Amino acid sequence: MIKVKHLRKVYRTGKEKVRALDDISLELGKGEFCCIVGASGSGKSTLLNQLAGLEKPTRGSVTIDGENISEMNENQLAAFRQKKLGFVFQSYNLLPTMTALENVALPLMFKGVPRKKREKLAKEQLKKMGLGKRVRHKPTEMSGGQQQRVGIARAFVGKPAVIFADEPTGNLDSHTTVQVMNAILELIREYQITFVMVTHERDLAVCADRIITLRDGKVLRDERIEHPQKAYILPEGEQDSDLDDHSWDEEPDKKKTDTTVELIGQIGQTVHRAKTVQESQNNPNEGNSKGEQGK
Amino acid sequence: MKISDLLSLSFENLRRRKGRTILTIIGVVVGTCSIVVMVSLGIAMNVGFDEMISEWGDLTQIQVYNWTGNTEVPKLDDEMVKTLASIEHVKVATPLYRPQYLNGQLFAGKNDRYQAYAEILGIYPEAAQELEYQLVSGKYLTEASTSGKKLPVLVGQYTGYSFTDTKKRGDSAYRWQGQTDARGNPLDPFVDVEKDKIYFKTYKNEENDEQLSYELDVVGVMLEDYKKGYITSQGVLMDLDLIKKLEKEYMRANGIKDANYDKQGYSEIYVKVDDVDNVEQVEKAIKEYGYETYSMSSERENMQEQSRMIQLILGGLGAVSLFVAALSIANTMTMAIYERTREIGVMKVLGCKLGKIRQMFLLEAGMIGFVGGLVGIIVSYLLSFVLNYFGPMLQGAIMMLPMYGSKMSVIPLWLAALGLLFSTAIGVVSGIMPANRAVKISALEAIRHE
Ligand SMILES: Nc1ncnc2c1ncn2[C@@H]1O[C@H](COP(=O)(O)OP(=O)(O)OP(=O)(O)O)[C@@H](O)[C@H]1O
Ligand SMILES: [Mg+2]
Numbered sequence: 238m239i240k241v242k243h244l245r246k247v248y249r250t251g252k253e254k255v256r257a258l259d260d261i262s263l264e265l266g267k268g269e270f271c272c273i274v275g276a277s278g279s280g281k282s283t284l285l286n287q288l289a290g291l292e293k294p295t296r297g298s299v300t301i302d303g304e305n306i307s308e309m310n311e312n313q314l315a316a317f318r319q320k321k322l323g324f325v326f327q328s329y330n331l332l333p334t335m336t337a338l339e340n341v342a343l344p345l346m347f348k349g350v351p352r353k354k355r356e357k358l359a360k361e362q363l364k365k366m367g368l369g370k371r372v373r374h375k376p377t378e379m380s381g382g383q384q385q386r387v388g389i390a391r392a393f394v395g396k397p398a399v400i401f402a403d404e405p406t407g408n409l410d411s412h413t414t415v416q417v418m419n420a421i422l423e424l425i426r427e428y429q430i431t432f433v434m435v436t437h438e439r440d441l442a443v444c445a446d447r448i449i450t451l452r453d454g455k456v457l458r459d460e461r462i463e464h465p466q467k468a469y470i471l472p473e474g475e476q477d478s479d480l481d482d483h484s485w486d487e488e489p490d491k492k493k494t495d496t497t498v499e500l501i502g503q504i505g506q507t508v509h510r511a512k513t514v515q516e517s518q519n520n521p522n523e524g525n526s527k528g529e530q531g532k
Numbered sequence: 533m534k535i536s537d538l539l540s541l542s543f544e545n546l547r548r549r550k551g552r553t554i555l556t557i558i559g560v561v562v563g564t565c566s567i568v569v570m571v572s573l574g575i576a577m578n579v580g581f582d583e584m585i586s587e588w589g590d591l592t593q594i595q596v597y598n599w600t601g602n603t604e605v606p607k608l609d610d611e612m613v614k615t616l617a618s619i620e621h622v623k624v625a626t627p628l629y630r631p632q633y634l635n636g637q638l639f640a641g642k643n644d645r646y647q648a649y650a651e652i653l654g655i656y657p658e659a660a661q662e663l664e665y666q667l668v669s670g671k672y673l674t675e676a677s678t679s680g681k682k683l684p685v686l687v688g689q690y691t692g693y694s695f696t697d698t699k700k701r702g703d704s705a706y707r708w709q710g711q712t713d714a715r716g717n718p719l720d721p722f723v724d725v726e727k728d729k730i731y732f733k734t735y736k737n738e739e740n741d742e743q744l745s746y747e748l749d750v751v752g753v754m755l756e757d758y759k760k761g762y763i764t765s766q767g768v769l770m771d772l773d774l775i776k777k778l779e780k781e782y783m784r785a786n787g788i789k790d791a792n793y794d795k796q797g798y799s800e801i802y803v804k805v806d807d808v809d810n811v812e813q814v815e816k817a818i819k820e821y822g823y824e825t826y827s828m829s830s831e832r833e834n835m836q837e838q839s840r841m842i843q844l845i846l847g848g849l850g851a852v853s854l855f856v857a858a859l860s861i862a863n864t865m866t867m868a869i870y871e872r873t874r875e876i877g878v879m880k881v882l883g884c885k886l887g888k889i890r891q892m893f894l895l896e897a898g899m900i901g902f903v904g905g906l907v908g909i910i911v912s913y914l915l916s917f918v919l920n921y922f923g924p925m926l927q928g929a930i931m932m933l934p935m936y937g938s939k940m941s942v943i944p945l946w947l948a949a950l951g952l953l954f955s956t957a958i959g960v961v962s963g964i965m966p967a968n969r970a971v972k973i974s975a976l977e978a979i980r981h982e
Contacts, residue, residue, distance in 0.1 A: 286976060289881075291975055291976045311886055312886055315883050315886065316883070316885065317883075318882065319882075324881055324882065330874070330979055346533060346534075347885075347888070351534070
């Protein structure tokens with residue numbers, strides 16, 4: 238799906254050169270969930286921006302779905318993004334004047350989808366994100382978690398081939414992070430979307446098929462997880478259903494299975510395995526297989 | 533992306549910055565208003581001139597004079613009139629001859645009870661029709677009718693009213709148009725020019741001179757038309773040759789001698805041109821013979837030249853304020869772009885093409901121009917109404933105000949349309965630079981900045 242060849246990015250600030258990316262080559266398959274982790278300043282955001290064609294590489298190329306995006310001009314890129322890409326931002330980046338519905342419908346509008354149709358699709362997507370009752374709300378009238386769910390709905394509404402997310406949960410508390418992450422997981426599996434996420438919290442990578450660790454602009458480690466965890470749950474000691482975001486107005490698809498623990502769908506099931514997962518974080522491969530067995 | 537979406541996006545963007553948008557629109561309103569109203573003053577001047585001129589006379593008629601008797605200028609005799617008549621685009625050329633010597637009066641009724649002093653002019657018989665003297669009844673003069681005993685004439689529509697009753701005194705000796713009796717019934721003139729016998733009788737210079745008397749034969753009654761002159765109202769029009777013959781008979785009967793009588797030319801003739809647009813050309817050709825001319829067209833030309841200058845100055849003044857409005861649109865749009873940098877970045881990342889972003893800003897600027905122009909034109913019509921309503925009063929106080937016709941400000945539809953088009957175009961043009969700036973915004977920088 239995504240092919241990166243000898244990618245370099247060098248920033249010049251005055252006379253100083255910063256090698257943000259240094260000869261990176263990798264390949265991501267269709268429907269793969271890839272986490273890019275690393276220390277601050279290691280080049281995660283830079284890599285993501287290159288992959289998404291938001292910035293031109295100094296050298297090397299990025300090919301998505303057979304198309305070399307490094308050679309495209311701005312208009313071709315815009316057309317390509319319309320068709321194939323979706324984005325989730327750390328700071329949500331919703332248009333402040335538009336309602337949740339209009340924000341979600343925005344990418345479809347750029348595609349030229351008629352108003353009625355795109356609003357219907359957007360509404361469905363918002364319902365999946367548990368925001369069926371917040372359709373007419375403006376971003377300023379919503380919490381950060383709710384805004385990010387709108388942002389996610391916006392990224393998924395066009396069912397793109399690839400979605401990029403730069404620290405999508407960076408501004409959220411840990412309880413909201415669980416909900417948001419699980420919402421994302423469910424959608425990428427449903428639609429078979431390639432998902433590339435930057436994070437500096439390794440915890441978040443437990444559900445990924447692939448974890449790429451960067452250091453100083455180079456790939457330090459490239460791990461494939463055979464049996465990733467199906468859902469993300471809270472680290473031990475932080476479980477407290479009273480802190481959950483109750484704004485989900487309806488369950489997405491699944492029924493509540495555990496009435497005592499007010500979590501939704503898979504989270505509800507996986508809460509019981511919190512301990513196992515805790516272990517898995519120390520050793521992701523092993524932990525995940527244990528997690529599977531635990532089920 | 534659909535046009536309707538683009539429109540609603542742009543509109544929404546303007547709406548959310550209501551205060552600033554309204555201020556900018558007011559600028560455009562003022563600009564449009566000042567141009568439209570200024571130009572409307574000039575147009576009203578033109579309309580006024582035309583009103584004035586068409587009241588004064590016939591636009592396709594040229595008067596040719598030869599007062600001076602300057603020997604270098606050819607005599608304006610019948611031969612010469614024919615020459616002028618043969619100039620291209622000339623329909624007819626004729627003198628309206630006022631006899632120098634012939635002196636007399638019209639009489640009618642028993643024992644010449646009713647008398648009238650009517651102006652009698654000589655014309656080429658076929659020319660009356662060509663000069664567009666309309667008839668209420670009867671027919672035009674013809675060459676043939678010159679023979680015979682009676683004098684064939686055309687009379688004005690109200691020539692009958694020029695007769696007075698010599699048997700009465702004071703008001704009752706007169707009849708006038710629109711006069712009614714005590715019960716409100718209209719009163720006819722003393723003489724019915726078409727039925728009663730009317731005589732033209734000359735005065736005697738000395739007691740033993742012979743008095744000449746001729747009976748008139750009214751062949752037609754002309755429609756009163758101020759543009760053609762008093763003759764159509766209460767005058768008498770007669771074959772030119774006939775009137776000269778009368779004059780000679782009169783001279784003989786009263787012992788008047790003038791050796792040059794047959795040699796002199798006319799001092800004034802009328803030339804009728806086929807179209808207003810050809811008047812200038814014909815007039816020029818006539819002037820080349822050395823004659824002086826006068827026409828409403830040349831008068832009109834002068835006036836329009838004047839008003840064109842005034843319109844230009846006024847329009848220029850208006851244009852300055854629209855230019856200021858354009859600057860304020862550009863400023864508003866630039867501000868909007870700074871504020872919306874992040875939004876523009878997000879749109880780009882979500883796949884909005886550059887062209888659409890440009891169009892969005894141009895549309896916004898164009899909308900400001902359009903709405904400003906529309907409101908400006910509505911306000912202009914109101915102002916125009918107020919000016920026309922209060923103009924006459926104001927004019928007394930301020931002599932400066934130009935007002936020639938019945939109106940002070942006239943806004944034709946084309947001016948309104950042009951004003952709207954112009955203001956919209958100004959809006960779009962002032963949006964170009966800001967729009968290009970928006971297009972250049974780097975998506976990455978924009979979404980990065982907090
Ligand atoms: N526009 C730029 N101009 C100059 N240097 C830059 C630019 N963007 C990034 N860098 C440099 O490139 C390196 C990688 O930056 P990057 O933003 O990719 O880090 P990161 O891994 O995303 O860090 P964080 O976890 O803090 O977000 C840093 O050393 C940074 O200073
Ligand atoms: Mg970063």
